[in-house]
Structures are given as structure tokens and as C-alpha cells.
Amino acid sequence: MTIQFPAPALFAHHGGFGINFNPFETNLINLVIVIGVLVWFLRGFLGGMLERRRESILADLSDAENRLSSATAELERAQSDLAAAQHKAESIRRDGVARAAAVREESEKRTIEEMARLKEDAVADLNSEAARVSDLLRREAARQAIERALASLPSKLDDAAQTRLIDQSIRNLGND
Template sequence: MTIDWLLAAEEGGLGLDFNILETNLINLVIIIGVLYYFGGKFLGNTLSTRQSAIKTEIAEAEQRKQAAAAALAEQQQKLAQAQEEAKRILADAQTTAERSREAILAQANTDVERMRATAAQDMSSQEARVMRELQQRIAALAVERSEAALPGHLNDDLQRRLVDSSIALLKGE
């Protein structure tokens, strides 16, 4: 049966053509036509769907980019505010520290002056106390020596004159 079919092809009927160059070109044209006719709609729909998905993803990426840029700007603004606040706090702390330092120095100077005054007063009172003690001691020693030396030098006439002059001194004459 195969041979009959091949012979029929030579006589103008239907048969197989073994010329590879002619048959490949015709087969290729037929396949491209079938793919174009049946695959054009499918491929067009697939490409259209893919194009829409890509456009949607690009739009979402742009929105995320804008949101990220807005968030970055907001965070940079907050950072700048925080830095300004830190500078203000540092300046306030330095001012407070300087005031405290000056107040401590003033208090220390006041305390030193008060201590000096107290020391000077203590020294004056100690000096006066020591002077009184010395005067009392000198007076006691003078009286003691006078009492020791007086009995040998004192006679009745001298004793009377001494009593008279003491009485005169007491009267204010």
C-alpha cells in the first residue's frame, strides 16, 4: 500500500515530497500562520496581562518610593529638631553649671570672710583674755613681792603717810 500511494503522488495525486528545502519552508509558513491565528489572541492577552501587572507594580513602587521619601524627610526633620533640642539642653546645662559655680564661689568667699572675722574675733577675745590673765598675774606677783618686801621697809611714819595718801586718793583730792 505504501508503494501505491507513492506512485500516485508522482502521477499528480497526493503524496510525500522528499525535497527537504521545499517542504521545510512550506511547513514553517503553515506553523507560523497557525500560531498567528490561534496564538495571537492568547499571546496578546498574556502580554497585555503582563503589561498591566508590570504597570501596577511600577505604580506601587513609585508610591512606596514617595512614601519612603516622605518618611525620610520627616525623620530628618525630627533628627534636626532633636539635635537643636540637644544643643539647647547643653547650653542650658552649661549656663546652669556656670551659675552654680559662681554661687558656690560666692558662698565660699562669704564663708572664708566669715571664718576670718570669727578667727579675728576669737583672736581678739583670746588676746584680751590673755592680757587680763597677764595683768592679774602681774598684779598678784607685784602684790606678793610688795607684801614680802614691805614689812622690812615699812616704819610707822611711812605707814601713816601711805594711809593718808590712800585716803586722799579715795576722796579724789
């Protein structure tokens, strides 16, 4: 038995289009059953898949947050190490500059001391040479004076003067 409504017949006459409300002819019942069965079976299957996917995404997010916090901690530690290394490098540079200045000052001091010692040695050598030359000149002058005196002595000394001179020399030797 088909129930016909005036509206479908109306729509069918005016352009070949109509709506069939008969559930048996349209397979409406079969579609409802198939859709219901699909929803009932797929709810657990799709729900499980979606839940596993959700848990996987949450685990990935948690892992990413953990890696971010770990990377942040590593970055802070690396920045701290960098600051310490820069401080140590600056300290080493300052120590190097101070050591170079101390070495330069010590070198200058040793150079000045060496120059003073060389000057003292030169003055001592000069004084020694001057004393040697002076002594040589005195000896030469004394030798020449003795030669002149000996040359002129025989003509100026008679026997009495010679005796007085010898006696006076003997007395002088006795007083020393």
C-alpha cells in the same frame, strides 16, 4: 498552478537566489494564521502580565514615595530633637558654670568668715591672756609692795601714827 513571474526566474539564473511568491509553497498562510492566533491569545496573557507588572511597579513607586515622605518627616523630627537637645545641653552647661561660680564664691566667703572668726578668737585669746598676765603682775606688784610696806612699817610707825591710820581706814570704809 504556479504563476511565474519573469523577475524570480531572472533572479534564480544569476546566483541561485530567488523569491517564491506562491503562498502555498512558502507556508505564508500558515505563518499568518499562527502569528494571528499567537497575537490574539498572547495579547490577553502578555497584556495581563504587563499590566500586573505595571501595577506592581506603580505600587512599588508609591510605597517608595510614602517611605521617602515618612523618612523625610522622621529626619525633620530628629533634627528638631537634636536642636532641642543641643539647646538643653547648652542650658545645662551654662547652669553648671553658674553653679560652680556660686559654689566657689560661697566657699571663698565661708573661708573668709572662718579666717575672721579665727582671728577674732586669737585676738580674744591674746587679750584674755594679756589681762590674766596684767592681773598677775598687779597682784605680784601689790604683794611685793605690801611686803615692803609691812617690812618698813614697824620702823616708821609709832603708836600714834598707827592709831591715825586705823582711824582713817575705818572712816574710809564707812564712806564707801
